[in-house]
Amino acid sequence: MKNKRPTLDDVAKRAGVSKSAAAAIFVQKQSTVRVSPETRSRILLAAQEMNYRPNAVATSLRRQSTNTIGYYTGYVTVDLRVPFHNHLLNGIRQACDEQKRHLLLQGTFPDTPIEQIYNDLTDGKIDGLILHSHAGHPILDYLRQDRLPVISIAEKLAGFSAVTIDDAGGSNSIAEHLHALGHRHILYRAPGDVHTTSQRYPQFMTMASELGMEVVRDSHLGSFGEVSAMEEELLRSGGRSHPTAIVCWNDLFAHQFMRHCKKNGIKIPDDLAVTGFDGYAPHPFFEAAPAYELTTIRVPWVEIGRIAAQLLLKQIGGAEIPLETLVPVEFVCGTTS
Amino acid sequence: MKNKRPTLDDVAKRAGVSKSAAAAIFVQKQSTVRVSPETRSRILLAAQEMNYRPNAVATSLRRQSTNTIGYYTGYVTVDLRVPFHNHLLNGIRQACDEQKRHLLLQGTFPDTPIEQIYNDLTDGKIDGLILHSHAGHPILDYLRQDRLPVISIAEKLAGFSAVTIDDAGGSNSIAEHLHALGHRHILYRAPGDVHTTSQRYPQFMTMASELGMEVVRDSHLGSFGEVSAMEEELLRSGGRSHPTAIVCWNDLFAHQFMRHCKKNGIKIPDDLAVTGFDGYAPHPFFEAAPAYELTTIRVPWVEIGRIAAQLLLKQIGGAEIPLETLVPVEFVCGTTS
DNA sequence: TTGAAAGCGCTAACAC
DNA sequence: GTGTTAGCGCTTTCAA
Numbered sequence: 001m002k003n004k005r006p007t008l009d010d011v012a013k014r015a016g017v018s019k020s021a022a023a024a025i026f027v028q029k030q031s032t033v034r035v036s037p038e039t040r041s042r043i044l045l046a047a048q049e050m051n052y053r054p055n056a057v058a059t060s061l062r063r064q065s066t067n068t069i070g071y072y073t074g075y076v077t078v079d080l081r082v083p084f085h086n087h088l089l090n091g092i093r094q095a096c097d098e099q100k101r102h103l104l105l106q107g108t109f110p111d112t113p114i115e116q117i118y119n120d121l122t123d124g125k126i127d128g129l130i131l132h133s134h135a136g137h138p139i140l141d142y143l144r145q146d147r148l149p150v151i152s153i154a155e156k157l158a159g160f161s162a163v164t165i166d167d168a169g170g171s172n173s174i175a176e177h178l179h180a181l182g183h184r185h186i187l188y189r190a191p192g193d194v195h196t197t198s199q200r201y202p203q204f205m206t207m208a209s210e211l212g213m214e215v216v217r218d219s220h221l222g223s224f225g226e227v228s229a230m231e232e233e234l235l236r237s238g239g240r241s242h243p244t245a246i247v248c249w250n251d252l253f254a255h256q257f258m259r260h261c262k263k264n265g266i267k268i269p270d271d272l273a274v275t276g277f278d279g280y281a282p283h284p285f286f287e288a289a290p291a292y293e294l295t296t297i298r299v300p301w302v303e304i305g306r307i308a309a310q311l312l313l314k315q316i317g318g319a320e321i322p323l324e325t326l327v328p329v330e331f332v333c334g335t336t337s
Numbered sequence: 338m339k340n341k342r343p344t345l346d347d348v349a350k351r352a353g354v355s356k357s358a359a360a361a362i363f364v365q366k367q368s369t370v371r372v373s374p375e376t377r378s379r380i381l382l383a384a385q386e387m388n389y390r391p392n393a394v395a396t397s398l399r400r401q402s403t404n405t406i407g408y409y410t411g412y413v414t415v416d417l418r419v420p421f422h423n424h425l426l427n428g429i430r431q432a433c434d435e436q437k438r439h440l441l442l443q444g445t446f447p448d449t450p451i452e453q454i455y456n457d458l459t460d461g462k463i464d465g466l467i468l469h470s471h472a473g474h475p476i477l478d479y480l481r482q483d484r485l486p487v488i489s490i491a492e493k494l495a496g497f498s499a500v501t502i503d504d505a506g507g508s509n510s511i512a513e514h515l516h517a518l519g520h521r522h523i524l525y526r527a528p529g530d531v532h533t534t535s536q537r538y539p540q541f542m543t544m545a546s547e548l549g550m551e552v553v554r555d556s557h558l559g560s561f562g563e564v565s566a567m568e569e570e571l572l573r574s575g576g577r578s579h580p581t582a583i584v585c586w587n588d589l590f591a592h593q594f595m596r597h598c599k600k601n602g603i604k605i606p607d608d609l610a611v612t613g614f615d616g617y618a619p620h621p622f623f624e625a626a627p628a629y630e631l632t633t634i635r636v637p638w639v640e641i642g643r644i645a646a647q648l649l650l651k652q653i654g655g656a657e658i659p660l661e662t663l664v665p666v667e668f669v670c671g672t673t674s
Numbered sequence: 675t676t677g678a679a680a681g682c683g684c685t686a687a688c689a690c
Numbered sequence: 691g692t693g694t695t696a697g698c699g700c701t702t703t704c705a706a
Contacts, residue, residue, distance in 0.1 A: 026684095063698085093442060096444040345700065364700090398682050
């Protein structure tokens with residue numbers, strides 16, 4: 001039973017027809033070749049008897065396309081347990097499902113040389129790439145040399161179309177919200193080196209200044225938002241410019257901070273208000289209710305993944321797609337402010 | 338810049354050598370063909386000048402293997418936001434990374450006809466499959482006809498190797514734990530139609546009986562573990578056989594139940610003890626602390642994914658692998674019992 | 675050490 | 691309508 005798999009040739013021979021007659025029946029798109037109903041059923045019978053199924057790799061080689069798209073992040077290796085990745089990839093998958101495409105997660109670790117990554121991305125296994133990276137990342141120059149369709153997530157990158165989110169609008173909402181609550185001294189928690197903050201922080205600063213709030217930025221944090229010595233210091237000192245609200249560039253940093261507060265008996269929002277950014281909607285059924293309902297900006301990452309994949313597939317199909325597609329965000333008032 | 342990509346032929350021509358000489362240099366495994374150092378560098382130079390990279394699809398066709406494995410679940414469509422899926426897939430990815438393989442998530446939705454799924458799974462795009470399904474699922478018969486290497490997750494399935502978890506041991510631990518706490522009347526929450534419970538429930542029953550506990554099973558639940566009318570009834574009635582502990586076949590059902598308790602003012606664990614099963618370890622940095630620390634059985638799904646992928650890759654490599662690999666679980670005492 | 679040639683399994687243009 | 695044929699880009703055997 002487990003012999004070599006039959007090829008189109010085998011089927012054609014058994015049905016007593018030529019390869020092209022048989023091919024015409026299995027080819028997705030309408031072939032120019034016409035087959036009489038009688039021949040057709042003879043071929044189908046033969047195929048069934050032999051348990052024939054077309055070989056996708058041969059088809060891909062011939063057609064120069066694989067019906068598969070890829071995802072690459074230039075930040076870290078993909079850990080699917082991280083909400084950002086699983087939400088985004090879930091959206092990408094949805095779009096793939098709808099359009100009967102496949103999603104390839106290439107194997108790469110942090111120390112894979114860039115040429116190797118470039119190779120893997122452009123060696124023909126995928127028809128297009130969803131890219132989560134930032135200006136200056138070495139993969140960009142490589143990809144620009146290539147003809148592989150690419151769409152960027154969350155960041156505009158010269159030479160590629162992008163799906164971006166309304167970081168500015170979200171930052172404004174938070175500034176206005178805190179101002180309305182009477183906060184005047186803010187601590188902004190963000191890493192020094194991550195590019196996403198480059199959108200969120202300046203806008204928040206601008207809006208906060210306009211509203212007459214003072215902002216201190218702490219960028220000496222652990223890469224997962226652990227509380228720094230400077231922060232501890234600032235929180236201890238009870239002076240005039242003691243911050244009353246902690247604005248975090250993302251939810252993770254907010255949760256890290258709240259963990260610290262819990263340990264140290266700091267009451268939220270009575271002693272300090274805390275806000276985040278990203279607002280991964282918990283899965284309606286599968287997630288436990290979080291301990292705090294964070295005030296945050298909800299970014300619809302699932303939807304963003306879907307939109308990006310849909311646009312990419314259009315582009316692969318030869319259509320022009322807009323250079324930027326801005327996805328709106330939503331202010332969510334929780335119990336931490 | 339963005340011309341057609343050069344082929345091996347192009348490189349060979351430019352270097353003034355034959356295709357096979359050039360091939361010998363790019364082929365992964367040691368070729369029988371030997372090339373002089375001088376020729377070699379001439380070829381490499383030409384390749385570099387033309388920005389040549391081998392076409393993976395052509396290689397796959399020729400080699401009849403793709404360095405890619407797939408994942409299919411026969412239960413529901415893959416929602417990556419569900420901890421079970423993202424933990425398992427994360428483990429699979431880890432193994433793929435380590436061995437420089439790729440992971441393909443095929444596009445399928447619930448109503449895709451089974452033949453279509455079978456086709457997608459066995460049309461040559463993947464070298465092997467990680468399967469999460471149950472006895473009686475129609476895909477099994479199809480896959481058995483094929484030569485595609487398959488490894489099953491969490492369930493023994495005739496004809497395939499499996500990575501299983503110690504459901505029995507975990508169930509025993511819970512029974513003993515509750516017994517030690519003095520519980521004698523238990524409500525067991527499980528769906529009627531899911532096969533995972535077939536391992537957990539009978540074992541729990543056996544152990545509970547041995548210990549002299551009484552168990553009522555409620556299987557008339559919503560598919561996400563919503564509380565049923567019978568359960569409400571049972572909880573209201575305060576008779577002798579009123580359950581004092583609720584054992585859930587998985588964490589999800591436990592969380593659903595606790596949500597109900599919270600709404601109805603039922604105190605845990607004072608009024609009722611609750612236990613789960615699966616215990617997805619929260620990601621150390623990226624997840625908010627859950628509202629309750631559930632007493633549960635921790636199943637190392639990430640590790641299971643890794644082990645399954647490693648075994649599958651061995652099998653693809655031609656090695657014999659054990660028919661069953663049992664992964665131990667760990668009792669975790671939380672604050673809900 | 676190098677080159678020629680035969681496929682892997684399929685598609686599509688073209689001739690009958 | 692149906693069959694023939696030339697590749698897609700690569701690997702590998704075999705002969706030179």
